[in-house]
Amino acid sequence: MRMMAISLTHDQVGLGMGNITNFNMGRTVRRALSVALAFLAVPTIGHADDSPPPENLFGSGKILATPGVIQVEGAGGSGLSTWAMISGYGTNRQVGGSAHHTFVTTNDFTLNATGVTIGLFDRLELSFTRQWFDTGSAGGRLGLGEGFKFNQDIVGAKVRLFGDAVYAQDTWLPQVSLGAQYKKADKGATVRAVGAADDDDIDLYLTASKILLDKSLVLSGAARLTRANQFGLLGFGGPNGGRSLQFEGSAAYLLSRHFVLGADYRTKPDNLAFAEEDDAMAAYVVWLPSKHITVTAAYTDLGKIALQGRQRGFYLSLQLGF
Amino acid sequence: MKPISTLALALFIGLSTPAQAASLFDDLGGLESITRFTNRLVDLTFTDPRTAHQFKHTKKERLARLLVDQLCEASGGPCRYKGVNMKKSHIKLGITEAEFNALVEQLQQAMDEEGVPFHAQNRLLAILAPMKRDIVER
Numbered sequence: 001m002r003m004m005a006i007s008l009t010h011d012q013v014g015l016g017m018g019n020i021t022n023f024n025m026g027r028t029v030r031r032a033l034s035v036a037l038a039f040l041a042v043p044t045i046g047h048a049d050d051s052p053p054p055e056n057l058f059g060s061g062k063i064l065a066t067p068g069v070i071q072v073e074g075a076g077g078s079g080l081s082t083w084a085m086i087s088g089y090g091t092n093r094q095v096g097g098s099a100h101h102t103f104v105t106t107n108d109f110t111l112n113a114t115g116v117t118i119g120l121f122d123r124l125e126l127s128f129t130r131q132w133f134d135t136g137s138a139g140g141r142l143g144l145g146e147g148f149k150f151n152q153d154i155v156g157a158k159v160r161l162f163g164d165a166v167y168a169q170d171t172w173l174p175q176v177s178l179g180a181q182y183k184k185a186d187k188g189a190t191v192r193a194v195g196a197a198d199d200d201d202i203d204l205y206l207t208a209s210k211i212l213l214d215k216s217l218v219l220s221g222a223a224r225l226t227r228a229n230q231f232g233l234l235g236f237g238g239p240n241g242g243r244s245l246q247f248e249g250s251a252a253y254l255l256s257r258h259f260v261l262g263a264d265y266r267t268k269p270d271n272l273a274f275a276e277e278d279d280a281m282a283a284y285v286v287w288l289p290s291k292h293i294t295v296t297a298a299y300t301d302l303g304k305i306a307l308q309g310r311q312r313g314f315y316l317s318l319q320l321g322f
Numbered sequence: 323m324k325p326i327s328t329l330a331l332a333l334f335i336g337l338s339t340p341a342q343a344a345s346l347f348d349d350l351g352g353l354e355s356i357t358r359f360t361n362r363l364v365d366l367t368f369t370d371p372r373t374a375h376q377f378k379h380t381k382k383e384r385l386a387r388l389l390v391d392q393l394c395e396a397s398g399g400p401c402r403y404k405g406v407n408m409k410k411s412h413i414k415l416g417i418t419e420a421e422f423n424a425l426v427e428q429l430q431q432a433m434d435e436e437g438v439p440f441h442a443q444n445r446l447l448a449i450l451a452p453m454k455r456d457i458v459e460r
């Protein structure tokens with residue numbers, strides 16, 4: 001509720017500022033600004049009786065749960081996979097956005113991810129996420145030093161191409177989006193020493209999603225062109241190969257208005273010679289007490305990582321937004 | 323990977339049988355329940371600031387009656403909608419997606435209050451959702 005109030009104020013200030021963009025002299029601007037502020041002080045009097053109220057740019061006009069959540073790399077989706085929906089609760093005339101923190105702990109490693117994702121007019125999604133991968137005591141066993149961290153920054157963009165996941169319930173045509181994630185691993189020398197060809201690269205993905213409302217189901221699948229080792233944390237490419245087409249998919253069941261159950265499956269390249277890399281999966285429950293708070297809890301199996309055996313554990317993600 | 327995609331495909335095909343419309347009418351609680359949650363919906367629509375401005379010149383009772391017929395018929399019940407089609411009745415209103423969704427949320431609230439099960443609600447919404455093409459104009 002408090003967040004709603006804040007975004008409403010932003011919107012009104014934004015509208016007020018719109019009135020002064022034609023002026024460029026300092027004093028004129030100041031005078032115009034005070035006029036605009038005077039309007040803001042009595043926001044309802046300005047409207048003619050019949051004209052519709054201006055739509056709130058940050059009005060969270062989408063229906064609860066329909067945009068999905070922020071996935072581990074910062075894109076709109078579910079736990080491990082990207083969806084075609086544009087993240088955030090903004091409609092085609094609104095802007096939405098959220099911040100997330102995601103925490104994954106497995107047998108030997110912990111991963112933290114923090115980022116911001118915004119959706120513009122239900123067409124374009126932009127995201128930034130930083131991941132910290134802590135090797136804990138395995139770092140010592142691998143000769144990297146205990147608690148050695150592989151980190152990466154991920155800048156993402158996704159554009160909605162065609163189709164409608166939510167409203168076109170009378171057709172099978174899914175919503176389809178094209179996305180890119182630029183990833184930059186921070187320990188360039190180390191990832192090259194373990195065999196990676198590069199410490200940065202771009203993943204490209206094409207994702208198709210559909211809500212089957214009469215079945216209370218969400219189905220999504222994506223093809224990803226990538227050479228990221230362990231999502232990019234261990235660099236890109238290696239002695240066993242370069243770019244390849246990988247798959248990520250998910251199925252989610254709308255249990256009730258505020259709870260969603262689901263599972264993700266994601267294939268990964270296996271480019272490094274020193275250690276085998278497996279597919280990853282997650283089974284999750286999402287709790288959406290409102291459009292502003294989303295909590296994802298999951299059991300995840302990330303497969304073998306860096307010679308430490310199969311990594312199974314717990315995934316928790318908190319998302320705040322509008 | 324292979325067994326997974328086969329499973330997903332099987333799921334897709336298995337679930338693609340159309341919902342039985344006749345049983346949806348029953349699952350919504352029949353005509354009495356539909357009438358109650360529709361009246362409640364119209365009350366909410368006429369008072370919620372997100373939608374109220376659209377209904378300043380609309381006769382509430384007539385709209386409620388038409389909506390009951392429409393929802394009853396759409397869910398497979400023994401009614402016949404005799405109003406204007408969705409395109410004609412909404413074309414001049416400049417309805418936004420946010421307004422459409424606000425009405426969906428009001429309907430969800432009204433059905434919750436009536437005790438309509440969540441999955442039956444979604445089956446009704448699945449029938450109404452494609453109407454957005456005719457109703458939302460901007």
Ligand code: HEM
Nearest residue numbers: 373376377379380388389405406411417421422425450453
């Ligand atoms: C799935 C959603 C909707 C359905 C099923 C629906 C259904 C109807 C029906 C059956 C009528 C009566 C048509 C007639 O006069 O014969 C009607 C009229 C009207 N609807 Fe909708 N409607 C929907 C969404 C909306 C939305 C989102 C708004 C605006 C926020 C809206 C505003 C109106 C108005 C103002 C009228 C009355 C026009 C008049 O007074 O003649 N409707 N609608």
